Amino acid sequence: MSPVSEQQRRYLDAMGIDVWVRRDQALPAEVAPLPESAPEPASAEGRPDVSELDWSALRQQVAGCQLCELHTSRTRTVFGVGDEQARWLIIGEAPGVDEDRQGEPFVGRAGMLLNAMLQAVGLAREQVYIANILKCRPPNNRDPRPEEAAACFPYLRRQIELIQPDLIIALGRVAAQRLLDCTTSLARLRGTVHRLEATGTPVVVTYHPAYLLRTPADKRKAWEDLLFAQSLTRDDQA
């Protein structure tokens, strides 16, 4: 592991992480049994087939989506943002109030921390792709319902197929459990490579930045998760 650069030191400071953390500490690299099942795509009946759409057609489809009740309360759909050929795809839970207003994922306080977390491992926000399990905000920021996640999943799946990322980072328990269709705790999901059944993409799980804002003591563990992810996608290991 390379030494911490001045820039990374600043971002680690911003994240509230002491820089004396040992970076050569072995991170667990156990590979989970394949596959944990992903959410079932919504039934084909009455639902548009998005599996062949290009970016522009997919965006349009999402913008007009009425597949679940959330379309009645949204201000805007939140499609996703970033490098369409990114190596890392970051997946959160669902848009919050700021994202619903601006139409972009992770633009609020949690988004600022996400940016700092990425920069701490040398990545600008523009170098990754950021999306959510849901493209619309659930009222009062409640958890996504299984049927909403299932209705939205074909869009996310198509984004994954178009991006072909080396790795998905699932932010928080809800995103991880919906992606991996499991009820395993976040503590048990961390530190292991999972796989998305739909595409075979490796998935690493870490804390949601909103949780880290409430529980800064766990920022160090999130940083370790990102180093773990980085160790899996380093060029010399490809």
Ligand code: URA
């Ligand atoms: N939390 C999320 O999970 N996603 C966002 O886009 C914003 C906050």
